[in-house]
Amino acid sequence: MEHGTTITQFISEEQRRSAGATGEFTALLNDIVTACKMISNQVNHGALVGALGSAGSENVQGETQKKLDVLSNEIFIQCNEWAGHLAAMASEEMDDVYQIPSEYPRGKYLITFDPLDGSSNIDVNVSVGTIFSILRCPGGAEQPGVRDFLQAGTQQVAAGYALYGPSTMLVLTTGNGVNGFTLDQNIGEFIITHPSMSIPADTREFAINASNMRFWESPVKRYVDECLAGKEGPRGEDFNMRWIASMVAEVHRILTRGGVFLYPLDSKMKDKGQGGKLRLLYEANPMSFIVEQAGGGSITGAERIMDLQPESLHQRVPVILGSRNEVERIQRYHTE
Ligand SMILES: O=P(O)(O)OC[C@H]1O[C@](O)(COP(=O)(O)O)[C@@H](O)[C@@H]1O
Numbered sequence: 240m241e242h243g244t245t246i247t248q249f250i251s252e253e254q255r256r257s258a259g260a261t262g263e264f265t266a267l268l269n270d271i272v273t274a275c276k277m278i279s280n281q282v283n284h285g286a287l288v289g290a291l292g293s294a295g296s297e298n299v300q301g302e303t304q305k306k307l308d309v310l311s312n313e314i315f316i317q318c319n320e321w322a323g324h325l326a327a328m329a330s331e332e333m334d335d336v337y338q339i340p341s342e343y344p345r346g347k348y349l350i351t352f353d354p355l356d357g358s359s360n361i362d363v364n365v366s367v368g369t370i371f372s373i374l375r376c377p378g379g380a381e382q383p384g385v386r387d388f389l390q391a392g393t394q395q396v397a398a399g400y401a402l403y404g405p406s407t408m409l410v411l412t413t414g415n416g417v418n419g420f421t422l423d424q425n426i427g428e429f430i431i432t433h434p435s436m437s438i439p440a441d442t443r444e445f446a447i448n449a450s451n452m453r454f455w456e457s458p459v460k461r462y463v464d465e466c467l468a469g470k471e472g473p474r475g476e477d478f479n480m481r482w483i484a485s486m487v488a489e490v491h492r493i494l495t496r497g498g499v500f501l502y503p504l505d506s507k508m509k510d511k512g513q514g515g516k517l518r519l520l521y522e523a524n525p526m527s528f529i530v531e532q533a534g535g536g537s538i539t540g541a542e543r544i545m546d547l548q549p550e551s552l553h554q555r556v557p558v559i560l561g562s563r564n565e566v567e568r569i570q571r572y573h574t575e
């Protein structure tokens with residue numbers, strides 16, 4: 240793809256190559272891009288526009304919502320509900336399926352999204368993001384219900400994330416590899432800067448919230464202990480550690496220079512009847528699609544995340560993803 244290609248050109252070019260394309264998908268992606276630009280603007284202005292701090296409400300996960308969680312959710316809905324490409328939406332910040340208001344036409348796609356990922360970092364000005372996944376709406380569903388969203392990750396048509404960091408980026412896959420775009424604030428357009436992103440198969444960098452160590456299961460404990468043992472240990476090499484507490488930023492680092500990210504299941508979650516920390520439909524599945532398209536792996540421990548059959552809209556799962564050889568090693572530790 241030529242230098243300076245805009246994301247709109249890139250998406251249209253991709254669609255021209257796919258048989259039977261109607262332009263509906265291209266238009267949907269362009270609406271998502273607009274939403275991410277508007278959220279980026281709010282994030283960048285932060286305290287200047289009163290966007291920091293708590294919204295004083297809780298989401299279905301029992302988490303205190305930040306103002307930007309609520310604002311980003313509203314922006315994403317407003318940008319995507321009117322154009323007739325979507326049959327319904329589902330979001331981290333909404334308990335139930337969001338039906339397209341009757342005054343707007345309906346389309347053939349469903350979208351699941353995490354409007355603001357890394358919420359605990361908003362008030363401290365650390366990178367945050369938006370994550371989205373596009374699915375086809377099962378035939379003719381007039382009023383799509385939860386069951387229409389419960390599709391395995393392998394059914395995704397496209398997935399992407401926006402990263403609101405030192406620069407604003409958008410990373411996208413439609414099943415033909417992974418491409419990264421940077422927002423040129425002067426022209427207000429995403430320009431291709433990271434074509435064909437690919438994850439090195441090997442890495443010496445892992446990311447995990449070590450404060451949960453005493454709750455980890457033995458395969459994860461073994462893996463991290465071996466990394467921490469470094470040269471003197473069974474791996475015979477030193478490892479580095481990172482933890483940003485924004486999944487989008489961790490995945491972007493891994494797409495850029497390799498690494499492995501772990502948010503495993505632990506006994507604390509089990510005691511609460513939780514299946515993990517991160518959500519399958521709008522965090523784990525879209526990130527797994529992107530990581531696999533870039534040559535990496537994504538598992539729960541023993542299983543491939545993209546093969547999981549979702550059971551509920553806000554289902555949580557363990558997530559271990561990144562450089563393929565490291566992920567396969569961790570999978571072996573879970574299956575041995
Ligand atoms: O607070 P912890 O345990 O470090 O968890 C951080 C993780 O939680 C998340 O912030 C959850 O996502 P949300 O911010 O969208 O709720 C991930 O982005 C991140 O990887």
Ligand SMILES: [Mg+2]
Pocket residue numbers: 353355356357486522
């Ligand atoms: Mg999130």
Ligand SMILES: [Mg+2]
Pocket residue numbers: 308331353354355356357358
């Ligand atoms: Mg979120």
